Amino acid sequence: MDPLQLILIIVGVVVFGIICGVVAFFLGTNYRRKVAEAEFGSAEEEARRIMNEAIKTAEGIKKESLVEAKDEIYKMRSEAEKEVKERRSEVQRQERRINQKEESLDRKMDNLEKKDDQLQRKLKDAEKKLKEAQDIKDEQFTMLEKISGFTADQAKEHLLDILDEELTHEKAVKIQNYDMQLKDEAEQKAREMISLAIQRCAAEHVSEATxxxxxxxxxxxxxxxxxxxxxxxxxxxxxxxxxxxxxxxxxxxxxxxxxxxxxxxxxxxxxxxxxxxxxxxxxxxxxxxxxxxxxxxxxKQAGERAVIEAGIHGMHHELVKLLGRMRYRTSYGQNVLDHSLEVSFIAGMLAAEIGADVNLAKRAGLLHDIGKSLNHEIDGSHVEIGVDVCKKYKENQEVIHAVAAHHGDIEAKTVVACLVQAADAISAARPGARRENLENYIKRLEKLEGIANAFNGVEKCFAIQAGREIRIMVKPEIVNDDQMVLTAREIVKRIEEELEYPGQIKVHVIRENRAIEYAK
CATH class of the missing domain: 3.30.1370.10 (K Homology domain, type 1)
Incomplete structure (x- = not known):
């Protein structure tokens, strides 16, 4: 509450008390005057006394109120002054902190400017030293070229050749290790299974001409x-x-x-x-x-007989007719129906050896060349046509995949597809199973030797064993022992990419070192 208002209230209370006293006095006086006029004199005196006392009381109250008001005003003033003092102290502290931060920022700016100047000087020194180093390097290169007799490009080429030789050796070692590991694990078992399947299969071979x-x-x-x-x-x-x-x-x-x-x-x-x-x-x-x-x-009868011989049931009648048409188809002189039956038998035997589905392997083997029944009438390879025909007549998906993968056009992802691939290669590679006309045979042998002769370091080569093996003699001063492995692998890749041939071709690379002296 404001001190002035407090004073006014106290004064109002005092005035009100005085007024009440005066009213009471007049009332009492009037009453006494009516009651006892006789006591009028004494009443006046009493009234004066009471009035004086009331005035004194009012003055006392007024003084006390003024004193209390002054005390309150002093107390409030003291608190206000204390609060102002505290705020002033806080402001001063904030000002001092701000001043300190400004001084700190000024010092940092000065340091940054000094560091920037130092950095610029160091950059200039570094550029100067770099230029000096480049000049020294150029001088050293010039001196090295004079000493070694190589230019910079020739030196790089020489280093790359050395690195290539080292990498060639490492690659050859890894390839040999990998081949040996594969052969150790798979060759023996594969030989046993394949030889057993071939011995158990006694299919006839019929050659037909055009x-x-x-x-x-x-x-x-x-x-x-x-x-x-x-x-x-x-x-x-x-x-x-x-x-x-x-x-x-x-x-x-x-x-x-x-x-x-x-x-x-x-x-x-x-x-x-x-x-x-x-x-x-x-x-x-x-x-x-x-x-x-x-x-x-x-x-129709040939197709039914083939299905019965293979022991297959539930084949679509249109597929049976297409199988029968293969009786009048030949591939490299080999009857396609007999070949398909042989593949079916071999695939079934291999499946039995490894615990796979024998019936599914036989079915896939019998249908693997079904596209050859139609390949003169429809565009596309016999693999594509065979896949479409099998899909059309709702054959098993594994059979369709085996048909699609039996020549390696796509990766074989099932056991049955791998078995059909192996059985197809065995049937085609059997001695006397297939024949070619003389002109194509000679052209294939000439192209086989031409592929080998195209490689650097090959001295001479000979296609032997009816084109199933090629022996390559390399120059020992050009092709080292490590490069022999890579050369053989590259020749195999070229043959696989450029030639069409039944069975497989063995690439035999020979490197011979000779020391010749003459006694005189």
Whole structure:
């Protein structure tokens, strides 16, 4: 509360007390005057006395109130002065702290400026020393070039050659160790399994050419087959899609076609016409159609027989027909159906040896070349066609994967696919299983030797064992022992990339050191 207000309240209380006393006095006086006029004199005196006492009392109260008000004002003033003093002290402390921080920042700025100047001087010194070092380095390089007789580029090349030789040695050692480890672990067991499977398999091998020869009873039959103005031979060639070669060969006609099914239809039709004796376009058309039905029946029977021999059940009837068509397909002179049956048997035996699914391995082996039934009619490799056909007729996914991977077009990720790959290679590599015509055979051997001769350091090479092995002699002064391993591996890669061949080719690299002296 404000001191002035407190004083006014005290004064008001005093005045109010005085007024109350005066009112009481007048009331008492009036009362006494009415009651006892006789005592009027004494009452006046009493009233004066009371009034004086009231005034004294009021003055005392007033003095006490003033004293209390002064004490309160003094106390409040003291507290205010104390608070102001404390705030002033706090402000002074803050000012001193701020001044100290400003002084500290000024000192730091001065130090930074000094350090910046020092850094600039050091940078200049460093640049100067770097330039001096570069000059010294250039002088040393010049001196080294004069001493060694090498330029900087030649020296770098020399160092790189040394490093390359060291790395070549390390790579060769690692490759040899890895090969030895693999051979130790896998070669013996693989030999046992493969040899057992081959011994247990006794498939026949049938070689067919792209021509068929039809015997004639007499040479006069050639004229009847040709017909008037060649109408009979044209009708037969048009209906069958086969070329009839009528030459000086006595009592024989040669049928030529890349499609064995067409060739077989034409052969049967021609034999029927020769037996019947009636040869004209209408009869030719009738006999061709009859022969086509017979061949289709043979195809179906061949497919069913193959499925029964392999012991496979639940195969789609269209796949069975395609299997039968492989009876009239050949690959490198090997009958495709016989090859597929052989792969099926070998894959099943290998699966039995390692505890895999025998039926699934047989199924995949039988269907692995199914694309060859259609590869003359549809664009794409026989692997792609086979995969599409198996997918179309809802074959097992593992069988489809084995078909897709049997030539290494994709990575084999299942045991069955690996078994089919191995069985296919075994069947194709069996001595006498496949044959090639002489021209392709010679070209393959020449290209095989050409690939080897293209490598640096090869002195001479020879393809032996019908192209299944190539022996390479290298120059010892160019190719060292470590580089021999890498050279053999690079030649193998080139052969795999550029050549097509059945089975496998052994690359044999030979390095010979000779010391020659003459006694005189």
């Amino acid at each position: 021509v068929s020869v039809v015997p004639l009873p007499t040479d006069e039959m050639k004229g009847r087959i040709i017909g008037r103005e060649g109408r009979n031979i044209r009708a037969l060639e048009t209906l069958t899609g086969v070329d009839l070669i009528i030459d000086d060969t006595p009592e024989a006609i040669t049928l030529s076609s890349f499609d064995p099914v067409r060739r077989e239809i034409a052969r049967l039709a021609l034999e029927k016409l020769i037996i019947d004796g009636r040869i004209h376009p209408a009869r030719i058309e009738e006999m061709v159609e009859k022969s086509r039905r017979e061949v289709e029946l043979k195809i």
